[in-house]
Amino acid sequence: MSVRDTSAPDPEVFAKEWEAWHRDKDARLASEHGFLAITGLHWLSAEPQSFPGAPGTWSTGPEGVAVELGEGEELLVGGEAVRGRHLFGVIPERGGVDAVWGDTVIEVAKRGGNDVIRPRHPGHPLRVAFSGTPAYEPDPRWVVTGRYEAFDVPRPTTVGASVEGLQHVYDAPGRVVFRLNERELSLTAFNGHAPGSLTLLFTDATSGVTTYAANRNLTVGAPGPDGTVVLDFNRATNLPCAYTDFATCPLPPAENRLPVAVEAGERIPHERGPVA
Structure with missing residues (x-):
C-alpha cells in the first residue's frame, strides 16, 4: 500500500483517540432506542x-x-x-x-x-446481543489530505437505497479529490450533519470481501479557506443497513465506487456473518 501521509502522530495517542471515537460510535448505534432497537x-x-x-x-x-x-x-x-x-x-x-x-x-x-x-424497543434481540463492530487496526497512513472542489450550483443526485425500489435525492455541493495508491481519485460529496461538514458515501475493492458490500460512510470536516480537507479512512463507518434490514440507507452514487482497496475503518458486522 502506498498512501500519502499528512502528519506523523504518535501511534499510541492516535490509536487511543480512534478507540475512544469507535466506542462512542458503537454506543450511539446500540443506545436504548438506536438503530439496533428497531423491530x-x-x-x-x-x-x-x-x-x-x-x-x-x-x-x-x-x-x-x-x-x-x-x-x-x-x-x-x-x-x-x-x-x-x-x-x-x-x-x-x-x-x-x-x-x-x-x-x-x-x-x-x-x-x-x-x-x-x-x-x-430496547429489548430487541439485535440490540441485546450487540458486541461491537469489527474494524481494521487504526493506522495513520490512512489519513490523507485532499481538496474540496465546489460545483457552480449544487447538483441534485439520485441514489439507490438499501430497500429495493426506494430512491433518495440529495443535493451534492461538490466533490473531494485526493490520492490513494499513487492514483488521483474523487468522491462526490453531500452535506454532513454538522454545519460545513461533508459526507462521502463510497465502496471500494474491499466491499463485499472484508467490508460491508453496499456502502460505507466517511465524514469530513469543513474545508479550509483553500479547500483543503482531511480524510481519515480509519473512521469510515457502516451505515445502519449494515446491521439491520429495517434501515433505508442511501447507496453511493456510481462515481463513488473506488477502484482501490481501502483496508481501513469498519468491517462487515458480526450480524452479517463472519469477517474475512
Whole structure:
C-alpha cells in the first residue's frame, strides 16, 4: 500500500483517540432506542393498518400521517399525551417525529417519498446481543489530505437505497479529490450533519470481501479557506443497513465506487456473518 501521509502522530495517542471515537460510535448505534432497537419497518397507506410493536391503526393521506388509538391506548408526542385520533401531519423528506409508547419509541418518518413507522424497543434481540463492530487496526497512513472542489450550483443526485425500489435525492455541493495508491481519485460529496461538514458515501475493492458490500460512510470536516480537507479512512463507518434490514440507507452514487482497496475503518458486522 502506498498512501500519502499528512502528519506523523504518535501511534499510541492516535490509536487511543480512534478507540475512544469507535466506542462512542458503537454506543450511539446500540443506545436504548438506536438503530439496533428497531423491530420493524412498516410502510403506510391510505388504508388504516395495525402493526406489531405499535398501538392503534396507522394511515397516511393528503393531511399526513394519522393514528387511531384504541380504548385505553395512549402515546406521548412531544411530551403530551394523545388518545383517540392523532394527526402527525405531513412529515418532510428525511424528517421524523418520535411517539413514546411505554418503553417503545415509534419513529414516524418519511423516506424516499414514503411515510413509514419504525418501532424501537430496547429489548430487541439485535440490540441485546450487540458486541461491537469489527474494524481494521487504526493506522495513520490512512489519513490523507485532499481538496474540496465546489460545483457552480449544487447538483441534485439520485441514489439507490438499501430497500429495493426506494430512491433518495440529495443535493451534492461538490466533490473531494485526493490520492490513494499513487492514483488521483474523487468522491462526490453531500452535506454532513454538522454545519460545513461533508459526507462521502463510497465502496471500494474491499466491499463485499472484508467490508460491508453496499456502502460505507466517511465524514469530513469543513474545508479550509483553500479547500483543503482531511480524510481519515480509519473512521469510515457502516451505515445502519449494515446491521439491520429495517434501515433505508442511501447507496453511493456510481462515481463513488473506488477502484482501490481501502483496508481501513469498519468491517462487515458480526450480524452479517463472519469477517474475512
